[in-house]
Amino acid sequence: MTVQYEEIKSVKKAPDEEFYLPGHRTCAGCGPAIGYRLIAKAAGRNTIFIGPTGCMYVANTSYACGPWKVPWTHAQITNGGAVASGIEVAFKQLIKKGKIKDEFPNIIVMAGDGGSIDIGVQAASALFYRGHDVLFIMYDNESYANTGIQVSPMTPYGGNTTFTPPGPMIPEGKKLFPKDPMLIFAGGGHPAVKYAATASIGYPVDLMNKVRKGLAFEGPAFLHVHCPCPKGWTYPSDRTIDLAKLAVQTGMWFLYELEDGVRKWSRKVDKLRPVEDYLLGQGRFTHLEPEHVAKLQAWVNERAQVLGLNATLPPVH
Amino acid sequence: MAKSYPEVPFAAIVPCPTVENDKMVTGNWRSLRPVVDMETCTFCKTCWLLCPDASVVSDDEAEEISFNLKYCKGCGICSSVCPVDAIRRVPELDFTD
């Protein structure tokens, strides 16, 4: 993309203008909505959003309306990456042929976990492979939330969803560990992806700058944004930011960038808090036994080591 | 009697809003209203930035915070993220407006 990277220095220095306006049917305290607002703010006026089916489609556009000040189009849950590719190529061609006088816009896909890494993974992968000038953002609320909270490949081990309810036969509820989209999209297997980053709404300035960086990099960029979900995770709506921070503090979410394949940690972390601190107060985890928590802690510790986080890790009980 | 249907836009394409999306007014969801104590407030603008509904209004000149009660859902995030506890959540039923 031809945008120049302009860092946002602080909360107070964040741009004033809103591009994700009041008036949407998202849950009170909705994490993805906070994400959308920050992303739209960072991207600015010259932006086109592609919204595959999911909470950020249905909840935002109920009914026959929407909160975006910039152009936005629906896409199928399956094809956010493909529709964005078509839009990108169209703009490039129409500008090249002189059929339109537009400036090439920021093209951003806002896809949920399903639309990015499950049913939408094929289209996303193809977009990354073909090298389109598109920023693909995965807003991760760790479930298929819009349909009433069903398991997705991003639901953590032990996460209670309507497809992974705990019971005597399956005490942990969810037995599987999640996919790692950063590894899949940006781990070197898609050579055209030069910039990818995880982000969290708990660290809004960091998130906004990563959006801008992604837009500034040539070719496709990928952002994986952690967005706690009061309905899906079952917690009081005011804890959304709190939980986002706890996820990072416990290693249930790692915050880093991959620039040309080189990892750069976004925060100095000397020591990880035990996962219990994050699990506490989330209804989706109340059924977990100590052995399940231990498994989660072990997983966090292993990931921290594999990713090369230099921090003291909590013991596995 | 034949039922009459609403006018629908071509191919379900609607214009973007410019200030607010008043087709989905959400202020009536609220059971707890945010109230800010401007004496305590340090105008760090964290509440403003993190409101999912862009309903914390920041007057940069006067350095004052207020709330867009037409849309505020009462989620309480503003209150929760405030570093100096300047925002209380007060039951809606306590207000007469």
Added chain:
Amino acid sequence: MTTKKRSTGLTAVCDAWQLVDIDVTASYPIRPYTAVMAEVAKRIANGQMKCEMVYAEGEHGQFSIAHGASMAGARATTGSSGVGLTYAAELYSPIAGGRCPIQVLVGDRTLDPPGDFGSEHTDCLTMRDNGWIFGWAQDAQEALDNSLMCFRIGEDPDIMLPQIVAMDGYFVTHITQDYEVPDQDLVDRFLPPFKPKFRLDVNNPVIMGPQITPEMGPPLEWDRNVVMQRAKGKIVEVTEEFGRLFGRHYAPFVEEYMTEGAEMVFLLQGAHAVTCKSAVKYLREAGYPVGMLRLRWVRPFPEEALQAIAAKFKVIGVIDTGTSYGAAGGGGVLLVETRASISETPDKPIVQGFTSGLGGEVITHDEFFRMAEMMRKTLEAGQLVQSSTWVNFNDYV
């Protein structure tokens, strides 16, 4: 300058796409349509065509890419065959309902199971309910001409519908034929640049396709019905304009061949009509009062055009080169649609079905003769002898 050319149906459509200066196409290989994309790729590489070809990840991706490009205001195309077309099934309604006038080239192919590269019409007929306009070309010339006419009809501000330009796999996609490539100036006069009512544009921001309440659904769908019906008039108008400008005059909906004095007619679509015409000539010489009707459109189905001529005949033998298992009458889609079209026509003919040409098989002269003999039996009986005959399987002569 019109150029005389000797090539395939696929190349002919590529010629059309070049003439109309498409902006974006999306490719993915599947037999038998693939060569059109290879041809586009060649022409991009040598500078003949100024468009971008996106290598899609699959047919679902192809349609999605073309959809996105169209929303951004580009003239976009794609194509496929067989199970590729059914894989893209999710997108047909969103694209038509979104009123994005993309063009899809179909080199038809039998659906799995198992793998069969031969031609059958079932693949895109399966998608007929979604609101696209489409029909079959019988040869390379008609494929090129249909492509041009489809852009003109589909992109018309009163219509704005996506189109399928269908042709028989192998018979039209691959057989080398003579055709004429029209003059660029004439094409420019015939087809204006694509200027959609709405596109993704930060200077005129819109929200495309928001979630609606149930009660907004019916009027949106009524609109789609209205425009599909309106397309019939537009097809007539454009076909006539095409004839005036390019000198090739097509019947807008139904081509009649040797129907003067015919008591029985074959009704079919696509390339098998070429053999049929030859068979009809022989049959006439042998004393069979037979003619042929060839459909140029299957959506919108030309019921009025059929109603206008149906009473001229006593028997219509509808030939389906495709299947619709369990359909009323035991035959295929064309049998159902034809019977439905003339069900209320006074003095309507007896309509019987033939299923033939499945799997990419040629319908031989011999088979046409046998079908004609079966129709003659129906004529003699004055009523249906057998509702649907799968030729070679349950013939009654």
